[in-house]
Amino acid sequence: EVQLLESGGGLVQPGGSLRLSCAASGFTFSSYAMNWVRQAPGKGLEWVSAIGDSGISTFYAASVKGRFTISRDNSKNTLYLQMHSLRAEDTAVYYCAKDTQPLVPEGGNYWGQGTLVTVSS
Amino acid sequence: QSVLTQPPSASATPGQRVSISCSGSSSNIGSNFVYWYQQLPGTAPKLLIYRNNQRPSGVPDRFSGSKSGTSASLAISGLRSDDEADYYCETWDDSLSGRVFGGGTKLTVL
Numbered sequence: 001e002v003q004l005l006e007s008g009g010g011l012v013q014p015g016g017s018l019r020l021s022c023a024a025s026g027f028t029f030s031s032y033a034m035n036w037v038r039q040a041p042g043k044g045l046e047w048v049s050a051i052g053d054s055g056i057s058t059f060y061a062a063s064v065k066g067r068f069t070i071s072r073d074n075s076k077n078t079l080y081l082q083m084h085s086l087r088a089e090d091t092a093v094y095y096c097a098k099d100t101q102p103l104v105p106e107g108g109n110y111w112g113q114g115t116l117v118t119v120s121s
Numbered sequence: 122q123s124v125l126t127q128p129p130s131a132s133a134t135p136g137q138r139v140s141i142s143c144s145g146s147s148s149n150i151g152s153n154f155v156y157w158y159q160q161l162p163g164t165a166p167k168l169l170i171y172r173n174n175q176r177p178s179g180v181p182d183r184f185s186g187s188k189s190g191t192s193a194s195l196a197i198s199g200l201r202s203d204d205e206a207d208y209y210c211e212t213w214d215d216s217l218s219g220r221v222f223g224g225g226t227k228l229t230v231l
Contacts, residue, residue, distance in 0.1 A: 044207075044223075045160075045166065045209050045211075046222065047211075047220040059219050060219065061217075061219050062217070062219075095165055097166075104213070105220055106171075107154070107156035107168070107212075108156075108158075109168045109177060110168075111165040111167070111168075112165065113164075114165055
């Protein structure tokens with residue numbers, strides 16, 4: 001059974017940093033691209049970032065480029081999202097999602113339950 | 122403002138068929154696969170349709186997807202009360218070099 005467990009969310013001040021993790025199990029982690037998707041309170045889904053199976057290819061939404069860094073450790077079956085210079089508008093539930101493809105993200109077929117990030121003073 | 126345009130709401134009675142549209146452009150829907158997700162209140166999104174019209178195992182055949190040009194649609198037949206949820210379309214955008222979601226459609230089963 002595919003399982004994705006996000007952690008690392010919490011309350012952070014504007015301008016602060018946070019690192020999210022997503023522990024994966026139940027599939028060959030190193031064979032699939034992975035994604036981060038967020039959802040602000042009461043709003044729709046917003047794709048944030050993706051990374052190819054080997055970790056070489058990375059992709060970012062314009063709203064986070066230069067502030068967020070996605071990475072993965074295939075030896076630990078774990079996906080990360082390092083977030084810097086956080087803003088109030090980054091407040092959201094962050095979901096980790098396994099992609100259906102290995103290299104260029106196409107869509108998520110399994111999703112974690114999400115971790116809440118709140119940016120506020 | 123979302124890159125993909127969905128109606129904010131849709132409604133129908135149990136047993137009826139409802140269709141949700143997703144409009145894009147040549148750089149996204151027109152040249153890439155479309156995915157559809159269902160999000161029940163308070164839960165994570167669930168994949169309903171991948172690659173325009175393919176159903177993952179476990180998704181009932183009441184759900185179907187189609188694509189024509191720069192638009193896509195999700196159809197739900199034999200509507201049930203537990204189909205009441207938010208539905209999102211999603212695809213890759215070549216101009217943005219990233220994935221894009223529609224704004225979501227809230228389906229109400231009357």
